[in-house]
Amino acid sequence: MTADLFAALPADDEAAQDRLRARLLAAAERDGLLDVAYRTVDSPVGPLLLAATGAGLVRVAFSVEDHGSVLAELAAAISPRVLAAPARLDAVSRELDEYFSGRRRTFDVAVDLRLAKGFRREVLRRLGEIPYGSTRSYSEVAAAAGSPQAVRAVGTACARNPVPLVVPCHRVVRSDGSSGRYRGGEEAKLALLALETTA
Numbered sequence: 001m002t003a004d005l006f007a008a009l010p011a012d013d014e015a016a017q018d019r020l021r022a023r024l025l026a027a028a029e030r031d032g033l034l035d036v037a038y039r040t041v042d043s044p045v046g047p048l049l050l051a052a053t054g055a056g057l058v059r060v061a062f063s064v065e066d067h068g069s070v071l072a073e074l075a076a077a078i079s080p081r082v083l084a085a086p087a088r089l090d091a092v093s094r095e096l097d098e099y100f101s102g103r104r105r106t107f108d109v110a111v112d113l114r115l116a117k118g119f120r121r122e123v124l125r126r127l128g129e130i131p132y133g134s135t136r137s138y139s140e141v142a143a144a145a146g147s148p149q150a151v152r153a154v155g156t157a158c159a160r161n162p163v164p165l166v167v168p169c170h171r172v173v174r175s176d177g178s179s180g181r182y183r184g185g186e187e188a189k190l191a192l193l194a195l196e197t198t199a
Contacts (some may be wrong), residue, residue, distance in 0.1 A: 037085035045188040056110030062184035105132035115162040123157035
């Protein structure tokens with residue numbers, strides 16, 4: 001039905017399409033039909049997809065992850081009611097801008113960790129304890145999470161962190177000091193580490 005409404009509008013009438021989108025979004029919010037809101041923002045490490053549920057930020061995705069695929073995964077894992085609703089992510093966007101400009105060292109936005117289970121969730125909780133500008137090895141994080149032998153599991157938790165940047169898995173490095181792998185790519189990880197050491 002939504003497609004029919006847009007099809008009825010002249011193709012060159014962007015203002016009318018924007019008004020219709022706004023009305024549909026307002027109706028979805030009012031009727032409790034918006035389970036996952038998303039928007040994209042530009043950043044020094046490329047375009048980021050931000051997604052939130054009513055409980056908080058549920059996903060941050062880098063462009064290398066294919067934003068369309070990420071939205072499909074969110075629809076399958078959480079709810080098919082996924083809509084572009086930029087205003088719901090204004091606070092996250094603002095905090096990311098402050099972080100990238102060196103004016104923010106911790107994030108205050110609510111985070112929804114429903115996409116991480118068991119030990120992975122415990123690892124993500126521990127990542128928030130790593131101070132800005134510091135790093136910890138995978139083995140140090142494993143020990144802090146209560147399973148010193150679970151170094152590989154820590155690596156998996158970092159690689160699958162649904163909310164990178166806000167939950168700072170980029171601060172976890174190999175024991176030899178090398179950066180290790182990162183969801184957004186090694187270049188992005190190095191850029192974030194450099195940002196935090198020069199701010």
